[in-house]
Amino acid sequence: MSSGHRSSGIERLDRDRGQGAIRIVVAPPARRKKERAFSYLPWPVRLFVKLGFPFIVLLTVFVLPNYLDCRNRHDAGLFFHGMTVAACTRQALYGQIGATQKRFEDIAHAVGVR
Numbered sequence: 001m002s003s004g005h006r007s008s009g010i011e012r013l014d015r016d017r018g019q020g021a022i023r024i025v026v027a028p029p030a031r032r033k034k035e036r037a038f039s040y041l042p043w044p045v046r047l048f049v050k051l052g053f054p055f056i057v058l059l060t061v062f063v064l065p066n067y068l069d070c071r072n073r074h075d076a077g078l079f080f081h082g083m084t085v086a087a088c089t090r091q092a093l094y095g096q097i098g099a100t101q102k103r104f105e106d107i108a109h110a111v112g113v114r
Helices: 043-076 087-111
Strands: 009-012 020-024
Touching: 009 043
Parallel strands: none
Antiparallel strands: 009 020
16 A cells, blocks of 8 residues: 555555554545536537637627617618618728727827826
């Protein structure tokens, strides 16, 4: 037997001679780590939850308001000739990205001045 402590099992008290009393060591069962329900899902579902779900949330937060605004403009007849809802959404999204980039640049210039 190794010099490490056994948590349960049978071991001899007199190890050198091979004879002697036997001691039965009983220990409480080791605590089992709780498994998450997520671990039972197939790997494609787990991959979707880890990567696809956050992407859909970001898409919903940034693209959906622009899409709904363009849809309302289209219903009100405020589009130029030949403009589609997809083109309007793309243009609005690029405008939002440009405005955000301009804000970050303004902040960077303001911090650099001090």
